[in-house]
Amino acid sequence: xxxxxxxxxxxxxxxxxxxxxxxxxxxxxxxxxxxxxxxxxxxxxxxxxxxxxxxxxxxxxxxxxxxxxxxxxxxxxxxxx
Amino acid sequence: xxxxxxxxxxxxxxxxxxxxxxxxxxxxxxxxxxxxxxxxxxxxxxxxxxxxxxxxxxxxxxxxxxxxxxxxxxxxxxxxxxxxxxxxxxxxxxxxxxxxxxxxxxxxxxxxxxxxxxxxxxxxxxxxxxxxxxxxxxxxxxxxxxxxxxxxxxxxxxxxxxxxxxxxxxxxxxxxxxxxxxxxxxxxxxxxxxxxxxxxxxxxxxxxxxxxxxxxxxxxxxxxxxxxxxxxxxxxxxxxxxxxxxxxxxxxxxxxxxxxxxxxxxxxxxxxxxxxxxxxxxxxxxxxxxxxxxxxxxxxxxxxxxxxxxxxxxxxxxxxxxxxxxxxxxxxxxxxxxxxxxxxxxxxxxxxxxxxxxxxxxxxxxxxxxxxxxxxxxxxxxxxxxxxxxxxxxxxxxxxxxxxxxxxxxxxxxxxxxxxxxxxxxxxxxxxxxxxxxxxxxxxxxxxxxxxxxxxxxxxxxxxxxxxxxxx
Numbered sequence: 001x002x003x004x005x006x007x008x009x010x011x012x013x014x015x016x017x018x019x020x021x022x023x024x025x026x027x028x029x030x031x032x033x034x035x036x037x038x039x040x041x042x043x044x045x046x047x048x049x050x051x052x053x054x055x056x057x058x059x060x061x062x063x064x065x066x067x068x069x070x071x072x073x074x075x076x077x078x079x080x081x
Numbered sequence: 082x083x084x085x086x087x088x089x090x091x092x093x094x095x096x097x098x099x100x101x102x103x104x105x106x107x108x109x110x111x112x113x114x115x116x117x118x119x120x121x122x123x124x125x126x127x128x129x130x131x132x133x134x135x136x137x138x139x140x141x142x143x144x145x146x147x148x149x150x151x152x153x154x155x156x157x158x159x160x161x162x163x164x165x166x167x168x169x170x171x172x173x174x175x176x177x178x179x180x181x182x183x184x185x186x187x188x189x190x191x192x193x194x195x196x197x198x199x200x201x202x203x204x205x206x207x208x209x210x211x212x213x214x215x216x217x218x219x220x221x222x223x224x225x226x227x228x229x230x231x232x233x234x235x236x237x238x239x240x241x242x243x244x245x246x247x248x249x250x251x252x253x254x255x256x257x258x259x260x261x262x263x264x265x266x267x268x269x270x271x272x273x274x275x276x277x278x279x280x281x282x283x284x285x286x287x288x289x290x291x292x293x294x295x296x297x298x299x300x301x302x303x304x305x306x307x308x309x310x311x312x313x314x315x316x317x318x319x320x321x322x323x324x325x326x327x328x329x330x331x332x333x334x335x336x337x338x339x340x341x342x343x344x345x346x347x348x349x350x351x352x353x354x355x356x357x358x359x360x361x362x363x364x365x366x367x368x369x370x371x372x373x374x375x376x377x378x379x380x381x382x383x384x385x386x387x388x389x390x391x392x393x394x395x396x397x398x399x400x401x402x403x404x405x406x407x408x409x410x411x412x413x414x415x416x417x418x419x420x421x422x423x424x425x426x427x428x429x430x431x432x433x434x435x436x437x438x439x440x441x442x443x444x445x446x447x448x449x450x451x452x453x454x455x456x457x458x459x460x461x462x463x464x465x466x467x468x469x470x471x472x473x474x475x476x477x478x479x480x481x482x483x484x485x486x487x488x489x490x491x492x493x494x495x496x497x498x499x500x501x502x503x504x505x506x507x508x509x510x511x512x513x514x515x516x517x518x519x520x521x522x523x524x525x526x527x528x529x530x531x532x533x534x535x536x537x538x539x540x541x542x543x544x545x546x547x548x549x550x551x552x553x
Contacts, residue, residue: 021438028436036417041429048223048433052403055396056441059448062393070446071453072303 022053113164133251163206172298196296213251221406229424246276278470278520289502293328314537354387370511460526470520
């Protein structure tokens with residue numbers, strides 16, 4: 001069973017790397033909100049997850065160095081200033 | 082019998098530019114009250130027919146107009162916007178009227194303060210006459226259908242079968258139809274310049290941090306900008322001067338002042354870049370209009386091809402808006418009010434946005450620093466990059482947005498500019514399919530709005546596209 005789970009996890013990881021995590025995103029959204037959606041809406045949700053996955057995959061293929069920080073850097077707030 | 086149109090003669094209400102109206106006011110040919118009454122009447126009939134109006138702010142307008150009238154009579158002159166009617170995209174908070182964000186579930190939302198932009202226009206003596214229609218949540222829920230606002234789809238004054246563009250639908254329509262001399266719109270990714278192009282008006286997207294967002298609906302804190310939509314570039318400078326500047330209630334506002342003096346503005350010698358591949362995916366008529374614009378620009382500017390940085394900007398902007406929007410509207414997503422939205426796609430997509438991994442968002446924000454740096458280097462050599470504003474003219478209101486296609490260069494310039502926080506101005510530059518307007522987009526370096534406006538004025542001094550008036 002452990003071997004099968006490991007195999008499944010590896011397969012999932014490979015799928016994620018190929019689809020930018022679209023399937024995982026779809027599954028997470030379904031787990032959280034799926035009961036609110038009808039079949040047509042589920043189809044829209046899947047397409048949206050795919051679009052986000054594609055975007056994520058595109059970005060993942062672009063290498064960023066360790067020191068490249070996000071633009072929204074934290075700044076200390078000093079009320080006395 | 083037609084009512085007085087505010088200009089001293091009966092007939093249709095056709096406001097000129099802010100400068101024209103300001104001159105008429107000071108010559109005593111009209112009054113702030115006449116202007117406000119005429120604008121309200123036009124908005125309540127033609128504006129509503131275009132689905133451009135959420136709320137007419139008549140009581141407030143007449144009170145402000147009376148005050149402006151008394152002040153001008155007493156020799157107190159607050160400047161060129163004094164007594165001029167205007168409209169606010171309905172994501173700007175006003176304490177005495179609902180602020181709906183274009184969304185049916187919030188049609189009765191009350192906010193207990195005025196947005197900074199509203200306050201500043203009050204201080205300039207401008208008269209707020211309407212809260213204007215917009216795509217629900219400024220498009221942040223990812224709408225595919227163009228009927229994505231509870232007031233009905235934004236109808237283009239040039240053809241009511243066609244869309245205004247979004248998300249500043251009512252702002253663009255009201256100015257284009259000559260119902261208002263100016264309106265305030267907002268842009269996260271295209272929401273000022275695109276409807277400006279589709280409706281044939283001048284739309285200015287300022288540098289991020291130029292104008293306070295306090296009291297404006299947040300969709301994406303790091304991308305949202307407010308800006309003027311008006312008939313001319315000169316008018317956009319007048320409005321920008323009134324609303325720009327630091328605001329302690331919006332910590333992203335820069336300690337910078339905006340000033341523009343037309344008499345001192347440069348009128349030639351501009352250096353412009355045209356991104357390679359600009360015509361990829363562009364409709365033939367829009368490409369033709371762009372080539373004609375470039376030919377004209379060459380009479381007072383040097384124009385050369387440039388290469389945009391090769392970065393995955395479209396992917397980055399999609400992920401940033403999805404992640405920030407899901408956070409900004411978390412309560413609406415969680416409590417199920419999405420189901421009450423107008424566009425079927427808006428009732429679903431944000432459920433995917435809400436579970437987007439933080440890693441994907443952060444990767445986009447890390448890439449964004451590279452985008453900003455590369456664009457800053459590129460813009461150091463140019464006064465503006467020049468492209469068509471949109472790939473085509475307005476679509477039919479029954480059409481759907483197709484987000485599956487990649488964005489060609491003329492589309493990607495919006496992603497580069499918005500990610501880097503750069504200003505842009507869209508100018509009418511002709512007509513394409515179905516007699517619908519097209520736009521010329523000038524994208525400038527950070528804080529270079531004055532330079533962009535000077536260039537835009539130089540273009541508009543040589544063209545009449547901004548004077549074209551829709552039928553009816």
